[in-house]
Structures are given as C-alpha cells and as structure tokens.
Amino acid sequence: MPQRNASARRGLYRGAGRTIYLDNAATSFPKPQVVTEAMQDAVLRIGASPGRGGHRLALEAGRTVFGCRAAVARLLMAGQPDRVAFTKNATEAINAALFGVLRPGDHVVTTDIEHNALWRPLRLLADRGVELTVVAAEEDGTVDPDRFCRAIREGTRLVALTHASNVLGALVDVRPIAQAAHRAGALVLVDAAQTLGEQPVDVEAMEIDLLAAPGHKGLLGPQGTGVLYVGPRVQAIEPLITGGTGSRSEEAEQPDVLPDRLESGTLNLPGIAGLGAALRYLDDTGEDLRSRTARRTAELVDGLSQIAGVRILGPRENARRAALVAFTLGEADSEDVAAALDRQGIACRGGLHCAPQAHRKAGTIATGAVRLSPGPFTSEQDVQEALAAVAAVAREVAP
Numbered sequence: 001m002p003q004r005n006a007s008a009r010r011g012l013y014r015g016a017g018r019t020i021y022l023d024n025a026a027t028s029f030p031k032p033q034v035v036t037e038a039m040q041d042a043v044l045r046i047g048a049s050p051g052r053g054g055h056r057l058a059l060e061a062g063r064t065v066f067g068c069r070a071a072v073a074r075l076l077m078a079g080q081p082d083r084v085a086f087t088k089n090a091t092e093a094i095n096a097a098l099f100g101v102l103r104p105g106d107h108v109v110t111t112d113i114e115h116n117a118l119w120r121p122l123r124l125l126a127d128r129g130v131e132l133t134v135v136a137a138e139e140d141g142t143v144d145p146d147r148f149c150r151a152i153r154e155g156t157r158l159v160a161l162t163h164a165s166n167v168l169g170a171l172v173d174v175r176p177i178a179q180a181a182h183r184a185g186a187l188v189l190v191d192a193a194q195t196l197g198e199q200p201v202d203v204e205a206m207e208i209d210l211l212a213a214p215g216h217k218g219l220l221g222p223q224g225t226g227v228l229y230v231g232p233r234v235q236a237i238e239p240l241i242t243g244g245t246g247s248r249s250e251e252a253e254q255p256d257v258l259p260d261r262l263e264s265g266t267l268n269l270p271g272i273a274g275l276g277a278a279l280r281y282l283d284d285t286g287e288d289l290r291s292r293t294a295r296r297t298a299e300l301v302d303g304l305s306q307i308a309g310v311r312i313l314g315p316r317e318n319a320r321r322a323a324l325v326a327f328t329l330g331e332a333d334s335e336d337v338a339a340a341l342d343r344q345g346i347a348c349r350g351g352l353h354c355a356p357q358a359h360r361k362a363g364t365i366a367t368g369a370v371r372l373s374p375g376p377f378t379s380e381q382d383v384q385e386a387l388a389a390v391a392a393v394a395r396e397v398a399p
C-alpha cells in the first residue's frame with residue numbers, strides 16, 4: 001500500500017485510522033521534510049545566537065537569519081531584506097505595526113470582517129484615543145473599494161485590513177484602496193495571514209506599507225514564526241518591546257535602524273532556519289503547489305454545494321477565494337459537526353475562528369461554521385473522503 005506508507009511517513013495516521021488534515025488555515029501541516037531538517041541542523045549543529053558574538057557559529061546563525069530575511073523580501077518583491085522583521089506569529093506582527101505607527105487622535109479605516117488579531121488591538125487603541133471608521137464588507141466578505149475609499153479622508157493615518165477573511169475567504173483588492181490611502185497621506189497595513197505563500201503578493205505593486213503574515217501557514221514554516229514588512233513610506237515606527245539587539249549596545253535608546261528596532265532579544269533561530277528552508281522549497285515548487293491547493297479548494301466548493309443542507313460562506317467564484325471553505329449544516333452547531341467529522345478522521349475547525357465579526361456578517365454567529373482548508377499536500381482522494389464524511393454527517397444532523 002504505497003500511498004498508506006507515504007502518508008504514514010508524513011505522520012498523518014492516527015491509530016488504525018487515517019487522519020485527513022483540512023485545517024491549513026490555522027496552521028499548515030504537514031511541513032516539507034526540509035523544514036524539519038533545517039530546524040534540526042540549527043539546534044544540533046549551529047546552536048549559537050544570531051547577531052550576538054563574532055565566533056564562527058554565531059556568524060553562521062546570523063547568515064541563516066539573513067538568508068531567510070532575504071527570501072521573505074524576495075517573495076514580497078520588497079527590495080530591502082532589512083525591512084523584514086521576524087515576529088512569533090501574524091498577531092505579533094499586526095500589533096507591532098498598529099502600536100508602532102498609531103497615536104491618540106489618529107484616524108484609522110478598517111472593515112467589519114477582521115480577525116481578532118487586528119480587531120482587538122484596534123479596539124484597544126480606540127479606547128486610548130485612536131478614531132476608528134469601520135467600513136461594512138459585503139455578506140460574502142468582498143470589500144467594495146469605492147465604499148472603503150469614501151471613508152478615507154485628509155488626516156487618515158492608516159488603513160488596516162485583511163487580504164482575505166479567514167472565515168469568508170474572499171480576496172480583497174488591496175491596490176485601489178492603497179492608492180486612495182496614499183493620496184490622503186495614509187499608510188496601508190495588510191493582514192496577509194490567509195494569503196502569503198498561496199496568493200501572489202507584491203508589496204510595491206500593491207502599494208502595501210506594512211504587511212503582517214505568519215510563517216506557519218501558507219509559507220509552510222514552523223509555528224513560532226511570523227514576519228512584519230515595513231515599507232519606505234513608514235518613516236517612524238515605535239518598537240513594541242525594547243531591549244538588547246546586539247547592535248549599538250553603548251546607547252540607552254533602541255536603535256532606529258531596521259530590523260533591529262523591531263527585534264529585541266534572541267531570535268528564534270530554529271524556527272527561522274525552518275522558515276528559510278520552507279521558502280526555498282516554495283521557490284522551487286511554488287506555482288505547482290499553489291495550483292494544487294486551488295484545485296482542492298475548487299473541488300471542496302463544488303462537492304459541498306451538492307450536499308443537501310450545506311450553506312457555503314464566501315464568494316461564489318473560486319478565483320476570488322483563498323484556500324478555505326466555511327459552511328453550515330442547517331442549524332447544527334458547527335463544533336458538533338467538526339467533532340463528528342473528527343470522529344471520521346477529518347481534522348477541521350468549527351466555531352468562530354477568532355473572527356466573530358465575519359460570522360455576524362454571514363449570519364452564523366449562533367452556530368459558527370465548519371471550515372475546511374486544504375494545503376499543498378491535500379490529495380484529491382482526501383477531498384473526496386472529506387466530502388463523503390460531510391454528506392454522512394449531513395444526513396444525520398440536517399436530513
């Protein structure tokens with residue numbers, strides 16, 4: 001049974017049954033083997049602290065970090081690697097951007113479908129005197145650029161929005177919004193948690209000033225990694241935390257050069273080494289992986305739409321959808337449905353996905369939704385088995 005053995009090697013077997021992992025929107029799994037190898041190498045052979053000390057191992061650790069930084073910059077089409085700072089996840093990157101550039105009295109425009117990673121810090125900042133305008137997205141998660149741009153005004157400091165909702169999946173057309181923001185002198189923060197690695201992102205062409213993304217989702221890196229890109233329009237950014245940077249140690253003030261300004265304390269070398277390996281892997285296979293994930297997403301939409309009782313959230317056209325499909329089954333509680341699917345070996349997520357606003361928009365705040373999110377290693381057979389499992393649960397809970 002060669003396929004069984006291949007999957008077993010990927011660690012996808014649970015007991016006697018097969019687990020089909022469809023929770024890549026939370027974190028991608030499995031990771032490419034090269035990620036594990038690079039992490040092991042960082043722990044077992046390099047070991048040293050990057051940017052601290054001048055011995056050979058410290059220099060090699062520094063080169064590993066720089067290589068990953070440069071790879072992220074290349075992926076984003078962002079000229080300078082120094083403009084990429086490492087964080088521990090997308091949430092930390094978003095917080096570093098928001099608290100870094102916003103001051104009381106500043107005006108921010110956002111949408112009403114944001115993940116709590118952006119929404120909660122924005123609400124906290126609003127309590128501290130930042131003025132917030134929240135633009136309504138469409139029910140399917142589409143953001144109308146004209147409506148959004150009308151909320152931008154002279155004196156707006158920042159527009160902050162997701163590239164794709166993690167519940168509705170609709171891709172947001174960032175460029176016209178960014179252009180309007182720049183005409184008004186505002187900066188643009190994009191939460192690319194559900195897109196980076198899976199959708200092309202060009203920070204210059206899309207006119208993005210601040211981009212926050214996890215290393216552990218579409219980039220296929222390990223958990224504990226994230227990035228914040230800080231573009232040249234951002235002339236000043238206050239650090240979220242301050243401390244040792246391995247540079248300008250004689251000064252009491254935090255260095256104002258990037259990335260040191262945003263990277264205090266010892267970096268996550270094993271994680272960054274793993275992320276660097278993942279980026280090289282993506283570079284070699286990216287187009288193929290992306291189209292495979294898109295095919296699986298389309299198959300899921302297609303199959304789910306044929307199951308009685310299923311309501312799919314998000315846009316109808318697959319071309320406007322990131323690699324996730326959330327759905328409800330009649331009035332059934334989504335966590336019960338996800339648990340029933342788990343008993344059949346389908347790992348997926350029910351509930352509110354840390355994005356209650358998107359569920360209010362979709363009218364699913366009471367039930368939540370079940371989210372199936374394929375990754376580059378999801379096979380067509382995985383999708384068919386998952387659809388059969390959903391159909392079986394549907395017959396029970398929404399006959």
Ligand SMILES: Cc1ncc(COP(=O)(O)O)c(C=O)c1O
Nearest residue numbers: 089090091115117166191193214
């Ligand atoms: C749209 C969106 N933003 C932010 C995040 C937060 O990502 P992280 O868990 O890496 O902090 C997520 C994670 O699910 C997300 O989907």
